[in-house]
Amino acid sequence: MNIKGCVAIVSGGNRGIGEAFVLELLEAGAKHVYVGSRDPQNAKALQEKDPQRISVLCLDVADETQIKAAAEQCSNVVMLI
Ligand SMILES: NC(=O)c1ccc[n+]([C@@H]2O[C@H](COP(=O)([O-])OP(=O)(O)OC[C@H]3O[C@@H](n4cnc5c(N)ncnc54)[C@H](OP(=O)(O)O)[C@@H]3O)[C@@H](O)[C@H]2O)c1
Known part of the structure; x- marks a missing residue:
């Protein structure tokens, strides 16, 4: 799998x-990484490490409405972790 230049999303990406x-x-070399976090405040410090390439979105993977919203917001994602 080629990570260089790809757009990815990591759920529960705020810690661990x-x-x-x-x-x-x-x-x-990922081009952009969306960090899914139940509370986006918890991913602020991480985002500050690379503000150009990290976006944080509110995502509880048990919440269907939030999943749909994330899918719309991150339609350019090619890698889901
Ligand atoms: N750490 C390792 O080396 C390792 C190795 C192999 C497998 N694993 C497995 O990988 C998983 C994570 O391990 P970890 O050590 O990273 O655990 P962790 O430090 O407890 O982190 C868990 C992450 O999952 C998020 N999360 C929990 N429920 C969620 C939900 N409903 N929607 C979205 N995000 C949710 C948490 O968000 P909040 O901050 O909002 O709680 C947090 O970001 C576990 O199943 C573990 O067994 C871990």
């Missing part, structure tokens, strides 16, 4: 293994 995936994707 999700945050590690976000940082590794950026290190590997």
Whole structure:
């Protein structure tokens, strides 16, 4: 899989293994990474590490309405973690 230049989304990306995936994707040359977080405030510090390439969105993967909203907002995503 070619990560360089890709657009990815990581749910639960605000901490733990999700945050590690976000940082590794950026290190590997991802063009943009959407960080899904139940509370976007919890991903602020992470976003500040690379504000140009990280966007944070509110995403609880148990909430169908939020899933649909994320799918619309992130229609350019080619990689889902
Ligand atoms: N850490 C590892 O090395 C490792 C290795 C292999 C497998 N795993 C597995 O990977 C998973 C995550 O591990 P972790 O260590 O990163 O755990 P963690 O530090 O507890 O982080 C869990 C993440 O999932 C998010 N989350 C929980 N429920 C959610 C929901 N309904 N919608 C969206 N996000 C939700 C949390 O968000 P909030 O901040 O909002 O709670 C948090 O960002 C676990 O199942 C673990 O068993 C971990």
